[in-house]
Amino acid sequence: MVRANGAVSLRELARVVQTSEVTVRRDVRALEAEGLLDRRHGGAVLPGGFTRESGFPQKSHLATAEKTAIADLAAGFVEEGEAIVVGAGTTTQELARRLARVPGLTVVTNSLLVAQALAHANRVEVVMTGGTLRGSNYALVGSGAEQSLQGLRVTRAFLSGSGLTAERGLSTSNMLSASVDRALVQAAAEVVVLADHTKLGTDTMFQTVPTDVITRLVTDEPPTDDDRAATELQALADQGVQLSVASAAAVPGERQPPEPPSAGPGHAGAGRQQQRRGGVTLPGQRGNRQNNGGSPGPAPSLRGAAALPDQAPGRVADLAPRRR
Template sequence: MEHSKGELRRLKLLELIKAHGKISIQDITGATGCSEATARRDLDALEKSGQIIRTIGGAIYEGALKQSSELPFADKRFFEREGKEQIAAAAADLVQEGDVIGLTGGTTTFFIARALKLHRNITVVTNAVNIAYELAEAEGVQVVMIGGVMRAKSYELSGPLAESVIEKINVTKMFLGVDGVSVQHGFTMHSELEARIAQLMIERANEVYAVFDHSKLEKSALFTIIPLQQATGIITNKPPEDWFRQACRERQVAIHTGEGS
């Protein structure tokens, strides 16, 4: 079968990304001689095919990803992708016109931001630069960016500047990304600074929904954000096991899943 010039260029680009694991726009223009605009269009086309994931400055190849305790955001985005998209759809269903939505950083909350793009007359408050960037062109979404110092791995802002902004806002629904969930330690995070920001946002929120895929269950990161009972509900991609369902019921924590139950 004959390939068009563009298809051949994208096949070559995909081989480059596979070979290196990730690639920047500058790498592409240097290797292929195409323009930045063409490189971006090619990456967008490859992402739609499901073989790569776009980052702000380039792309990363799905097959190159290796799990660790805390990978950079771009590397984590493919893990449990389908589950994260199910969670995002379930979270977006809870959002109503006029809501002020709080989003911490993280891969699952990033997918929630994507799912909120077509909502109308909502405000999203976030400390994650990449989430604000993702929503920049969403016409019906007002974005409030919390200031602070950025951590490179997560794109999240924290510190005294961020804390001073949070004290002035009111959130109707907050979606909390977590690194671990257990009955003993509650909802946990790797970063103390990010856990602190999450705690302050929770204090300003009417409802708090912890969002996580099933791989986070029975895992504990170093810092507890809140105990299990402090959440309004959880949103996960699969119905949890009976023991965890019972723990949530005892603590009056609602369970929402991306499977519609």
């Protein structure tokens, strides 16, 4: 499966071979010891280290259920009449499909796949950057793309990447893609990163978004035995990144806009309750890059993502990052 797709998630492997993820993880370690593949957090890829990047066909088959859940949750943060930028990637492509129903929306993108997903959305205006086509991910890159973003200002940027760590933030394996992503970030007041659990703890060659610039991470709930992902999520929350955790098992519903935050002690983000279908929202210390003040009260640790509070399906539990 790794040779055919370039990458595969442990969840998908366990489903195909009808065994537990614990068993699959043990077998993947044995295959890595033989040099047949490289383990990545929550999955495995062909050997290649920091410089290797899977193409679109390979990425489109990796963590598909997780990407769908992430896209469903992220779409709820987009409101009518907004102007946003959406970067290239299979997860952002899933997001774009859900944005087609948002009236008055303006989407600036360097991704042909994102533009294609919105091509028939009559109420959405799509603005493409210039640049040179990079065929492996159907994205426009280079100086033309970067120059077309100069002077642009939008409310939010939605970006994906190859890896995400609390230490370096979001990263990718391609220098040209990283440069355009940085230009997209400069155009936005807030930065929302879309990354499934297989990318948590993975560090790739070129940094695109430092951790202190990320406003929110939308991800899926890691497997119960995935301590590394849980640790990374806690570290991100400790640095003030707001975490919205989607359930891949949730049934996708109709897009719902975010509810306005309720007033509470501490600062504007403290104590707020946000409803998301099939997701868990964990506000961080930072609402956006312009508002870093205040400090939330003490909160439970995120250590072990499976230890989230019990909740009815579709309900949301609000937690804040652990204070140091």
